[in-house]
Amino acid sequence: MKCRITRDAFDISEAVRLISSPRAGGIVIFLGKVRNESHGRKVLKLIYEAYEDMAVAEMERIREEGLRKFPIEDMLIWHRYGELDVGEDTILVIASGKHRKEAFEACIWAVDEVKRRVPVWKKEVTDEGAFWIEGGRHIRAG
């Protein structure tokens, strides 16, 4: 599946295989990971909550828009949810194109769209307590 929301670690080789073709000369991959720091706070772990059905549907809409908007060959969007430790993968976006320019542009665009539209919410568990992240706002969690 080229759009997927999953609790499991990503298999990047599988993802690259899924979007490879003899026409694709340039493959651009964005891999997000849990960082150990956020706005000056030490991050212990992240908890991602997702509206699963809608998240997959929204990723599929982003993929289809991307394939229309850029002269690329293919696009893949995966997102994880559940509890993730520092260093774990969170998001994987791949764009493949004949040439690298359009693949870079499409990948940058798709990552932005996912962060803006896909219904997934991050709760950061830090050394100063837990915070919901909502867009750019941090709201202390109960």
Next chain:
Amino acid sequence: MKCRITRDAFDISEAVRLISSPRAGGIVIFLGKVRNESHGRKVLKLIYEAYEDMAVAEMERIREEGLRKFPIEDMLIWHRYGELDVGEDTILVIASGKHRKEAFEACIWAVDEVKRRVPVWKKEVTDEGAFWIEGGRHIRAG
């Protein structure tokens, strides 16, 4: 080794592990592959020749320049040589950063620098014969 010239297929998971750190939230990967078409000719395979010692030294210089030029955490540059079939990996460039913006910029810059500077030459074996590629020029080989 973060700069490497090799006959072997890339292990992308190994590459990602090499440049991961708890500080890196965004990892941008460019993976080049042999395409089945070049300037209207059907490509059968590529033969890359390299000046191996200098290629590795030049990749290391690009990596060091990249680490000074962009606020990134790490960079990796691998290139293959020898005979490569359509669909095989040719180049792998990875930039990791706290945030994705600088990682994308550094990766795009590094791919351009590799293509401009690293002493590796491509001979395209096509259905119309073999051609040396020299920058943008195609010169019939022997």
Next chain:
Amino acid sequence: MRVKVRYFARFRSLIGIGEEELEVPDGIRIGELLEMLKERHPELRNEVFAQDEDADVNVSRNGRYASFDEPLDDGDIVALFPPVSGG
């Protein structure tokens, strides 16, 4: 007619439930449903309901972002959730 309302992330904590089924007038619009929900859950009154980037509350209908003037059908699933933060 009946619709299902789902709450996610901080709103799930705020309201204390993940979903509920409600009896609503036939053809009710999303904006009207939101007013009903603010009556029913006063915790929501401080949140900014809007259809732009300033919204505290996003609304979807059957898994797709929806505008406030859309009328609902029987069996629709409406979700209320805060600005997303994936990636």
Next chain:
Amino acid sequence: MRVKVRYFARFRSLIGIGEEELEVPDGIRIGELLEMLKERHPELRNEVFAQDEDADVNVSRNGRYASFDEPLDDGDIVALFPPVSGG
């Protein structure tokens, strides 16, 4: 003094060898060596030797791009090669 000259890619085919050792005057500059090599290998005369993007021939000294006015030392390795095409 002696220097080693290496040829790559199309130049290796053109000249027919991958490397050779040459006896050269002490302190010879790269530009002067290139003139010697054009005498020695007339196949090179049609190639554009320059230090910019228009060059057909790039030159390195001990694994690093070099400018034509650099003087050479005994044992140096000079390489001549066409514009690169990796990636």
